[in-house]
Each structure stands twice: as C-alpha cells, then as structure tokens.
Amino acid sequence: MRVLLLVLLGCLAADGAAQERKSGYEFMTPPLRAMQDDDFANPGMFAVQDGEALWKSEGCGACHAAATMKGVAARYPAVKDGRLLNLEQRINACRKAGPWPYESKELLAMTAFIANESRGMPITVSRDAKWLEEGKKLYSRREGQINLSCAQCHDERAGQKLGGSVIPQAHPTGYPIYRLEWQGMGSLQRRLRNCMSGLRAEPYAYGSEELVALEYYLMSRASGMKLETPAVRP
Amino acid sequence: MARTRVQMPTEAKKGELVRIRAIAAHQMETGFRNNERGASIPRDIITAFRCTYNGVEVFRADLFPATAANPLIEFTTLATESGTLRFEWSGDNGFSAADSASITVV
Numbered sequence: 001m002r003v004l005l006l007v008l009l010g011c012l013a014a015d016g017a018a019q020e021r022k023s024g025y026e027f028m029t030p031p032l033r034a035m036q037d038d039d040f041a042n043p044g045m046f047a048v049q050d051g052e053a054l055w056k057s058e059g060c061g062a063c064h065a066a067a068t069m070k071g072v073a074a075r076y077p078a079v080k081d082g083r084l085l086n087l088e089q090r091i092n093a094c095r096k097a098g099p100w101p102y103e104s105k106e107l108l109a110m111t112a113f114i115a116n117e118s119r120g121m122p123i124t125v126s127r128d129a130k131w132l133e134e135g136k137k138l139y140s141r142r143e144g145q146i147n148l149s150c151a152q153c154h155d156e157r158a159g160q161k162l163g164g165s166v167i168p169q170a171h172p173t174g175y176p177i178y179r180l181e182w183q184g185m186g187s188l189q190r191r192l193r194n195c196m197s198g199l200r201a202e203p204y205a206y207g208s209e210e211l212v213a214l215e216y217y218l219m220s221r222a223s224g225m226k227l228e229t230p231a232v233r234p
Numbered sequence: 235m236a237r238t239r240v241q242m243p244t245e246a247k248k249g250e251l252v253r254i255r256a257i258a259a260h261q262m263e264t265g266f267r268n269n270e271r272g273a274s275i276p277r278d279i280i281t282a283f284r285c286t287y288n289g290v291e292v293f294r295a296d297l298f299p300a301t302a303a304n305p306l307i308e309f310t311t312l313a314t315e316s317g318t319l320r321f322e323w324s325g326d327n328g329f330s331a332a333d334s335a336s337i338t339v340v
Contacts, residue, residue, distance in 0.1 A: 040239055040241050040255060040257065041255075041257065041306055043257075043259070043303065043304040046237050046259040046304065049237060050237070180302075183261065183262070183302065183303040184261065184303060
C-alpha cells in the first residue's frame with residue numbers, strides 16, 4: 001500500500017513538472033498583457049530609456065557597440081573562471097567607476113536596457129553541471145517557518161492560486177520587471193528574496209552565490225523561451 | 235530630467251474627436267508609507283496635469299496620492315485647427331515636466 005501511494009505521489013509530482021511551459025505573461029489578465037505589449041504604456045520602457053542614456057553617459061560605447069548587446073541577456077547568468085555571474089554582476093565588473101548597488105535605479109536601468117536588446121530572443125544559458133546541481137538543490141529545498149520549497153508551489157501547484165494570485169511556473173523571462181505591487185522596477189533577485197520572506201525564511205543577500213545559482217537554474221529551466229524585458233507583472 | 239511620452243495622431247479632420255494619451259515617469263510616493271527604519275516617507279506626487287491646444291486649455295486634471303506610479307492620462311479633444319498641443323505636469327518638490335505634439339487639421 002505504501003509503495004503504491006509513493007508511486008501515485010511520484011506520478012502527481014511528475015505531472016506537475018511536465019506541464020507545458022508558460023511564461024508568467026500567459027497567467028496575466030488581458031489588460032496587464034496589453035500594458036506589457038504597448039511600449040507607450042509599459043512603465044518598464046522608462047527604465048530602458050534611462051539605461052540607454054546611461055550607456056551614453058558612462059561611455060560604454062567606447063568599447064561595445066550597442067548592437068553587440070543583442071542576445072547577451074539571453075546567455076546570463078554565465079560561468080566565468082569557475083564563478084557564476086549574473087547580468088547585473090557582469091555590468092558591475094565592467095564598470096570602472098565601481099559597482100552600482102543592487103536595485104539602484106542605475107543598475108536596474110542598465111540591466112533593463114541590455115536585456116531589452118535581447119527581447120524576443122530565446123533564452124540560451126550554458127549547462128554547467130555543478131551550478132545547475134547547486135541551483136536545483138536550492139529550488140527543491142524546504143525553507144523558512146512555512147517550510148516549503150520553490151518546487152512545491154511553482155512545479156507542483158503552478159496555475160493554482162495562492163491567496164488571490166495565480167502561481168506562475170517561475171520562468172524568469174522578463175527581468176528586470178516592472179511589478180505593479182512594487183510600483184517600480186526590480187531584479188530577479190528582489191523577486192526571489194520576496195518569495196523567501198513570504199516563506200518566513202531569511203533571504204540570501206543580494207549578489208550571494210545562492211541567489212545567482214537559483215537564477216541560473218531558473219533560466220536553464222526556461223531555455224528556449226523568449227525574453228520579454230521589460231515585462232510587466234502584477 | 236523627467237521622462238514623458240505623448241501619443242496622438244499627427245493629422246485629423248476638422249471636427250474629429252482626437253484620442254490623446256500622455257504618461258509621465260514619476261514614483262507617486264503617497265506619503266503614507268514608512269521606510270525600513272519606521273520613519274515616514276514624505277509625499278512626493280504629481281498634483282496637476284494640464285493640456286493646452288494653441289494656448290487654449292482643453293483638459294486639466296488634479297492628481298492625488300491614490301494615483302499609481304507613472305500615471306497615464308487618456309482623454310479626447312475636438313480637432314479645431316492645426317497647431318501645437320502642450321502638456322504640462324507639476325507636483326511636489328518643484329516637480330515640473332512638459333511635452334508637446336503638433337497636429338495638422340485638414
């Protein structure tokens with residue numbers, strides 16, 4: 001009996017994971033989708049414009065042609081010399097005047113501008129076994145007083161509701177996003193930390209290895225899906 | 235520098251109803267929130283929006299703390315003559331922004 005139950009549970013879990021992959025966009029209401037699709041109404045486009053202005057004022061053009069940024073965001077996070085770097089960290093590593101703080105207007109704007117260059121392109125992150133394993137471990141580990149793992153909501157219960165909100169499948173297709181709840185832009189790490197404090201877990205620090213590994217794993221799950229930056233989310 | 239965008243047709247028939255959309259980047263801080271140390275974050279919002287058509291006011295709106303960030307205002311006006319529409323936003327802490335668009339009436 002116990003074996004049968006385990007097998008049944010196994011099937012349920014497998015079913016959850018085998019859902020057709022959908023971007024968070026497809027879980028949104030039609031007015032919100034319209035807001036994202038319309039560059040005039042999408043507030044994230046302000047950040048993209050700010051990023052474009054920073055690209056010029058920071059002198060990025062002296063080394064990089066803006067056109068070479070096409071497809072870059074679709075490949076991040078990426079492994080460099082054994083270390084995993086997300087797009088924000090890559091931008092900061094490049095910046096001679098020192099790093100911009102996480103979630104600063106400048107860093108979000110520059111990230112949004114660069115990611116927007118890849119809008120519509122499929123996500124193509126590398127497949128580094130060590131970091132994927134690390135990310136997957138974090139994704140399936142129970143956390144916080146609520147004692148839930150990412151997978152328990154976003155794989156097993158995706159499409160169902162948490163309170164009044166639909167649980168999406170956790171495909172980070174549009175970061176940095178304009179989130180209505182925030183009334184502003186935010187990075188994937190801000191979103192991940194948000195979920196963790198919801199679980200009453202202590203969130204990992206911005207830029208920590210754990211968060212970047214999670215980002216990497218999530219992006220690899222979303223391989224082939226199209227980037228939407230700047231996405232609008234509820 | 236404040237970012238604004240205005241969307242409207244560049245050409246219209248005389249007497250036609252023209253749809254105009256105007257958006258300004260602004261955080262619209264309500265004044266009711268506290269920061270992580272518990273201190274209140276002062277109000278910082280756009281308080282007024284105004285549109286003039288060849289110098290004549292055709293639309294005006296007062297904005298309040300319940301307005302979302304980056305307010306998008308949509309309204310219509312009658313195309314009367316060719317000319318310029320000017321859009322002005324003003325608000326707390328000396329915020330002011332302006333944009334303009336021209337229309338040809340045939």
